Amino acid sequence: MxxxxxxxxxxxxxxxxxxxxxxxxxxxxxxxxxxxxxxxxxxxxxFTVAEVELARLGLAQTQGTDLDIVVGGLGLGYTARAALEDERIRSMIVVDAMPQVIDWHERQLLPGAAELVQDPRTRLVLDNFFAMAASDAGFDPDAPGRRFDAILLDIDHTPRHVLHPDHAAFYTADGLRQLTQHLKPGGVFALWSDDPPDDDFNALLSEVFESSDAHVVTFANFLTGGESANTVYVAR
Known part of the structure; x- marks a missing residue:
């Protein structure tokens, strides 16, 4: 302590x-x-239960072995570290737009940072996830056009409450269709949201992907004495 x-x-x-x-x-x-x-x-x-469940729920729907994945948003590292618990992971690119966040992990200022940055499967990339998603080159600066088995995203508060206006275009049919170009056939996109399931957004996912589900993740909240909940969307 x-x-x-x-x-x-x-x-x-x-x-x-x-x-x-x-x-x-x-x-x-x-x-x-x-x-x-x-x-x-x-x-x-x-409160990190839902960040961990983002990785677990997304990868549970991801088929195959020797998986190559992208994590959008490094944050405190909970989603990325949970993803590495899956022994099928062959490589993981973690994209964050803030050099400070990457620096905190590389300097090991956060619990668990060492196990994340020292894992040979991990590569931290300083870039704008949303710009990369909208580009033809995609998420691997060393291999333009590379496709992935899963993309896990936790950057904005919700699809409607974004951290920057530039992000909003991603949460449209066109933005999501562009994202699918960076997934392998049968690949998975999973998204964390602070709000309850949004029927309109889930319908949008179902329009772009073959299937989509909204998972409510509950956890004890000592501040309220009850339960709180986040949502994890998983689309294939």
Whole structure:
């Protein structure tokens, strides 16, 4: 356990000041790692069940062995680390647009960062996931046009509540169709969302992909004394 509060890193970015901090959660007596962009909380290690389930649910629908996958959004690393627990993973590209986030992991400021960055299957790529998705070159700078078995995405809060207006085009039929060009036949796209299942968005996924399901992931919330929930969409 650490001191009650410690700012581990901060930096000015074109989108505002990004900071990583560690604080002691007195109720649970555990260290909590949080990322803020100005005054907006981007991510927290306090509730990570759905981030882990994004990897597990997405890969559960992914067929085959020697899987090559993409994770959109490095964050605190929970989705990427959960993906590596699947022994079928041959390679994993993790795309993040913020050099600071990649730097935190490479400097091992976060729990589990060492096991992630030192795994030979992992490659961290500094780039804009949404621009890569819309391009013909795709997600591997060393192999333009390369296709993947699964793409797992956790960047925006929801398909309707995006972190930057430029992201909105991705959550349209055209944007999703472009994404399918980077998947192998039968490949899987999985998406984390902070909102309950959105019937309209799930219908949009079903229009572009052969199948789509919205999974509600519940977890205990000590702040409310009850349960909270996120959604994981899985499309093939």
């Amino acid at each position: 650490s001191t009650r509060f410690e700012e581990l890193a901060w930096s000015e970015t074109p989108r505002g000041t990004i900071s990583l901090r560690r604080r002691l959660e007195p109720t649970l007596k555990v260290d909590v790692y949080e990322v803020k962009l100005d005054e907006e909380f981007l991510m927290s290690s306090l």
